[in-house]
Amino acid sequence: MKHSIALTMPGLAIVLAQVGGVNAQESSLALEEVIVTATKREQNLQDVSVAVTALSEDVLREAQIVSSEDLTQLVPSLNLQKGSNVRQTSFNIRGIGTQSFSTAVEPSVSTMLDGVVMGRSGQAFMRLLDIERVEVLRGPQGTLFGKNSTGGVVHLITQDPTDEFSGEVMGSVLSGDEYRAGATISGPLTDTLGFRLTASGSDVDGYTKNYYDGDYYNGSKDWSVRGKLRWDATDNLSLKWASDYYDAKCDCSVSPMRSIEPYGGNESDVQEVLDRIAPIVPSDENEEVNINSIPATENSQWGHSLEINWDIGEYSLTSITAARGFEIDGKSDGDVDGQPITLLGFAQVGQSEQNQFTQELRLASPANASFNYVVGLFYFDQTVERQFTRSFEIVPGLPGEGIATFEADTSNWAAFGEATWQFSDSWRFIFGARYTEDELDFEFERVREGFPVGVPEPVPLSGQDTDEDDLSGKLALQWDYSDNGMTYLSYTEGYKGPAFDLTFGTDPIDLERIEPETSESWELGLKTRLWDGRLQLNLALFDAVYKDFQSQAYFDPDGIPDCPDDNPGCDPDDDPGGFLLINAGKVSTQGLELDLLAQLSENLRISGGLAIIDAKIDDYPAGVCSDGQKFRGECPDGLQDLGGGDLPFSPDLKLNLAASYTWQRDGFFNVIFNGSVRYQDEVQFGLHQDENTLGDAYTLLDAGVSLQSHSDSWEAAFFVKNLTDEFYPSFIFGMNAAFVPNGYFHRYSKLAERTYGMELRYRW
Known part of the structure; x- marks a missing residue:
């Protein structure tokens, strides 16, 4: 299927060129x-030879998208x-x-x-x-973005200060005792200095009942504030x-039990x-x-x-200096056995703190020149501290x-850059x-x-270090076949740096470095405007291969057969056994x-x-097994060959379609009707390919x-999410047999049940 689509794309471009040419x-x-x-310039989405989805403030508001999740x-x-x-928790793009x-x-x-x-x-x-908008760039990035990534980029862009005084207040009430509120004020302080101040908060009541104490859990509370100042110095x-x-x-x-079946x-x-x-x-x-x-x-x-943005003649110099911090206080990791008792006295809890500093410096040449470029330097420094406590009571x-x-x-x-050479009226390299x-x-x-049972030996303060360098590139050819469309073919390399497997059970003396993960991606794209500019249609066909894929595998202390020589984690003498981070092998993803x-x-x-999207594991000889698979004897050596399996969290088919109709009325207001449908194919939630962690396909209506x-100046919205009340899990996992033999649990969000609400906004 992939090859037939690829062969017809140039022909499709020619047909669309003829159609588009009619629209003078x-x-x-x-x-x-x-x-x-x-492309680190302000540019029309239809002129960019990158697969990118842009979501505006209006689109997010109409769909009631209030969280990055x-x-x-x-x-x-x-x-x-x-x-x-x-x-x-993390994002996954194209299965990666x-x-x-x-x-x-x-x-x-x-x-x-x-x-x-x-x-x-x-x-x-x-x-x-x-x-202001969210940009999702799909596939490996690096020649223009400050830190390379193998999967893609999710870029959140917030509103800037306004030239005139303005503001907005909003409030929402949803079923299940959920409340949201926010306010923004913006405007000039002087002729050259502007400000913007925004604050918001939400309170979501729990929606998972616990019979042990009669309360409901999985609720949350949050608040946030952001301030901006813009000074036009000259x-x-x-x-x-x-x-x-x-x-x-x-x-x-809090994760409900999904199934538990007798076995053996x-x-x-x-x-x-x-x-x-x-x-x-x-159930x-x-x-x-x-x-x-x-x-x-x-x-x-x-x-x-x-x-800082400084226009030097026709050139633009940009500097972004930033510091960020991130703390997680896991006051309790919760129930590890899914029951109203504490089996084996087992409990665990962890805290982490991250601090980072970044500096990016970019120079952009005049955009309208036949040869133009963006070059830059980037520096990133990060410290992550973590403490993890694990307790047992094997003997009462x-x-x-x-x-x-x-x-x-x-x-x-890093030093990075990208150049465009327009060598004819319609061709760019x-x-x-x-x-x-x-x-x-x-x-x-x-x-x-x-008592030391189940806890590894004490380890005195020790550590290791490593370094790596990489040169990755991008090549693309773009054909502007008419004023209304273009097509492009690109080859891009991706890079993800070296790693160490730092966990509670780490042995820092024998710890092997994990090699960098690299990728090679081909993409054939088409972007076009048809029907007098009323229809915008963008297509991307891609094929990417990832080598030295960084993942986890389980290794048994009794020895592992057929250990690859180039697998640093696979050692028959490893003791004790457990999950290790390794370079698993090769994976690939392709699709439309x-x-x-x-x-x-x-x-x-x-x-x-x-x-x-077809996201597959091509080579993973010492793959991880789920707890259920080990209990059922499906992994007698504590590992399995996962070659040919599906990458997790990547449905083969996913689509969404939304419609908005405005009923224009005389008087004080218009009425806007919104509706959407989303479909997701079945999805595997684990690398281990356990059939019990496969989530069913579902369709949602809003x-x-x-x-x-x-x-x-004002708006009142009434909405229903998941109109048909269709339940779907966000994750399925198996429990260790010492706690729940052959037992599986799932996590789910509040949106896995029908939710309705009202939102009011006032602007000035």
């Missing part, structure tokens, strides 16, 4: 240009890898995402806030506060300062578990628990940045505890490169207190993406997206109606 002038219903900064509803290639807390959240591992998908890269995946997950020099703070608390993730004569063990959790009945749609330990997590982050009355403390320091500098140097070092210490936007009439607009004043 765009009609009054023509779509407005969408301006993006995917919800962006996956509007971008089919973007998926969420939902962990037990924000530290273990972070498979280990070790302290010394880089994210696979880079997230940015106003041009500032965020060093940890969890920093991306916050309320979307005063957003006609050619402007400075912009931004500061933000975000704080969130939640009692999540353990019927009595299964019945014992069922008796303990009664009246809970495990695919179970939303209740019976547990005696509740998770509690608080995370906060802050940031300051100074952006003899508790034991182990405390591991570790710190990872990462420094990265784009080429870019990035040279990167990474340095990574860590310190590790582990102590024991009390489509973005659609059309103004069907003066009052009716539709938009949508489609992603058909609907809403808004009353909007003619002057746009």
Whole structure:
């Protein structure tokens, strides 16, 4: 299928060129240009030879997208890898995402806030506060972005100070006792100095019932504030300062039991578990628990940045200096056995703190020249500190505890650039490169207190370091076949730096370095405007291969057959066994993406997206097994060959379609009707390919109606999410057989049930 599509794309471009050439002038219903900064210049989305989805403030508001997690509803290639807390949550693009959240591992998908890269995946997950737009760049990036990434970039861009005094207040009330509020004020302080101040907060009541105490959990509270100052010092020099703070608390993730089935004569063990959790009945749609330990997590982050833009003749010099911090206080990791008792006296809890400093310097040549370029330098320095405590009581009355403390320091500098040579009226050649140097070092210490059963030996303060350099590049050819469209073919290389496997059980003396992960990606794209500019259709066909894929595998202390010689983690003499971070092998992803936007009439607009993605494991001989697979004897050696399996969190098919109709009325307001449908194919939630962690396909319907004043000074919206009340999990996982033999649990969001609400906005 892939090859047949590839062969027809040039022919399709010619057909569309002929259609587009008829449109000498765009009609009054023509779509407005969408301006993006995917090439580090302000440029029309349709002129950019990169697969990028841009979501405006209006699009986010109409779809009731209030959290960065919800962006996956509007971008089919973007998926969420939902962990037990924000530290273990990340984005996945085209099937590529972070498979280990070790302290010394880089994210696979880079997230940015106003041009500032965020060093940890969890920093991306916050309320979307005063957003101007979100840009999702798909595939490896690096020749223009401050830190390379193998999967893609999610860039959150916030509103700037306005030239005139303005403001907005909003409030929302939703079913299930959920409340949101926010306010923004902006304007000039002097003729050259402007400001913007925004604050918001939300309170979400719990929605998962716990029979142990009768309360409801998985609720959250958060608040945030952001301030910006913009000083136009001269006609050619402007400075912009931004500061933000975000704080969130939640009692999540409480995970209901999904299934527990007898296997191998353990019927009595299964019945014992069922008796303990009664009246809970495990099922695919179970939303209740019976547990005696509740998770509690608080995370906060802050940031300051100074952006300087200086026009030097026809050239532009940009400097972005930033510092950010991120803290997670895991007050309780919650219930590890899914029951109203504490089996084996086992408990664990962790805290982490991250601080980073970045400096980016860019020079852009005149954009209208036949040869133009953007070149830059980038520096990144990060420190991550983590403490993890694990306790046992194997023998009643003899508790034991182990405390591991570790710190990872990462420094990265790079020189990057991208140039465009327009060698004819309709042909452009784009080429870019990035040279990167990474340095990574860590310190590790582990102590024991009390009875030592199940806790590794004490480790005195020790550590290691490593460094790496890389040169990656990009080549692209772009054909502007008419004023209304273009097609491009690109080859891009990606790079993800070296890593160490820092966990509670780390042995820092024998710890092997994990090699960098690299990728090679081909992309054939088409961007066109048809029907007098009323229809915008963008297509991308891609094929990418990732080598030295960084992931985890389980190794047995009794020896592992057929250990590859080049696998640093695979040693038959390893003792004890457990999960290790390794260079697993090779994975690939290929598929077709489509973005659609059309103004069907003066009052009716539709938009949508489609992603058909085949993300596969090509080579993973010593792959991880789930707890259920090991219990059922499907992994007798503690590992399995995962070659040919699916990459997790990547459905083969995902699509969304939305429509908005404006009923223009005389008087004080118009009425706007909104509706959308989203479909997601079945998805595997684990690398291990356990059939019990496969989530079913589902379809969701949303609907809403808004009353909007003619002057746009006020708006009242009424909406329903998940109209048909269709339950779907965000994650499925198996439990260790020592706690729940052959048992599986799931996590789910509040949007997995019908939710309705009302939102009011007033602007001036």
